[in-house]
Amino acid sequence: MHDLKISVITVSFNAQSTIERSIQSVISQNYDNVEYIIIDGRSSDSTVSIAEKYRDHIKVLVSEPDKGIYDAMNKGIALATGDVVGILNADDFFVNECVLTVVADAFKNNNTAIVYGDLNYIKPDGSISRKWVSGEYKKGIFNLGWMPPHPTFYCRRELFGRFGNYNLAFGTAADYELMLRYIHRNHLSTYYVKKVLVQMSVGGVSNRSIKNRARALLFDMKAMYENKIFYPPITLIFKPLRKLKQFF
Template sequence: MKISIITVCYNSAATIEKTILSVAEQTNKNVEYIIVDGNSTDSTLEIIKKHESKITKWISEPDKGLYDAMNKGIEMATGDLIGILNSDDVFNNESVLEEIANFHQKNDTHASVGNISQHKENGKIVRLYSSKFWSPEKLKIGFMPPHPSIFFKKELFNKFGNYELGFKIGADYELITRFFLKNNISWKYSGITTTAMLVGGLSSSGSASYSLITKEIQKALSMNNIQFSPLKIKGRFLWKIIGFLRK
């Protein structure tokens, strides 16, 4: 089982080397590693070229944003499974992709969802973002599994399409809604903590971001003809606290 890992980057010189090495150090060697660079102007390309032997395919050209770049990577991918590794993230350990391959070989499922750990720049872990209690129904109240923990069969993109470009930070939510709710793909919780993610990404940067993603969640659900309560989505932080207390 071949796994395609896609890293999208732009001016990522401060972090991209750790990301590349994280893939290269995986015990599973049946991995296709694809980097899609958005025509960086810093030393990102120098670092990519330095480690070119560790990368299966890479391109550097202008794009229409993060999700356009992801779509380019998906079109280049030839693996059975596709996973996303952001350019400032690393795999949680050296055996992650071996564990993912074993999981999918034992479980006939379209997708697996897992966990990620979130850490500060000093390495201190501040949160384990788990999918253990997630289900597709929770998309209707504003909750999705951590995007980097999901591994999709390549055939899903061929059948149901790629990331929609009409979103700023919510195209992953729309795609997950389209796959899991609208088309009812098969999935299973893997229990694998796939990724160590640096806190402070585009979708986790304050109240303005919360407002934007709230609008984009509602847009994603509407596009896929999913009924939902706008009030529950706006108050999803409260629902999260209530769910935590119940557990």
């Protein structure tokens, strides 16, 4: 019997083409102490009716208007009762049925506040376009543009009460800002799982246009200044450069 309870939160909005794959990857996990929460932003397509098919496996299913993806994540966190919380977006899915067992073992075998791993970016045909190999966290490495992939980020639920939730003021960089705040600024302990945990569909919101990309860079910069990155303009250059090796 696994005693560490993991809350997995999926946030969705008009995700009828991907939500089922995401749900199935959660409910097929071989870890037996999982609390699954879906927070939907009042989708106008069949996202909710697809989720309803799996209602027996979902602890909480909410569909109501929200202020965006990070507001939905905060709603999920407020409803979570697990020892550990992770986010799996509606267009992402676990790489296999052992992911949550690996995450739970990492928490139980290492006295750590945070666990993260590696991630693959997947094209619509299922092939891998990029491999995000995180590497172990070293003090100060955020100054060099490093960050762990947010879909692989799991932390103890108590941290949200102590260090805060996702801050909507940071727009598309709210996940980056939270990880900066927890790891870089507050020096919370981390453990790196040297395995791919999540497959992520390509094409995030912040990359869809030049205007969105520019806004994302401004939010990144704001997050860096807020969390005392040593020299944000330089870090802003390093951050996208670190992604280049993911293609090779």
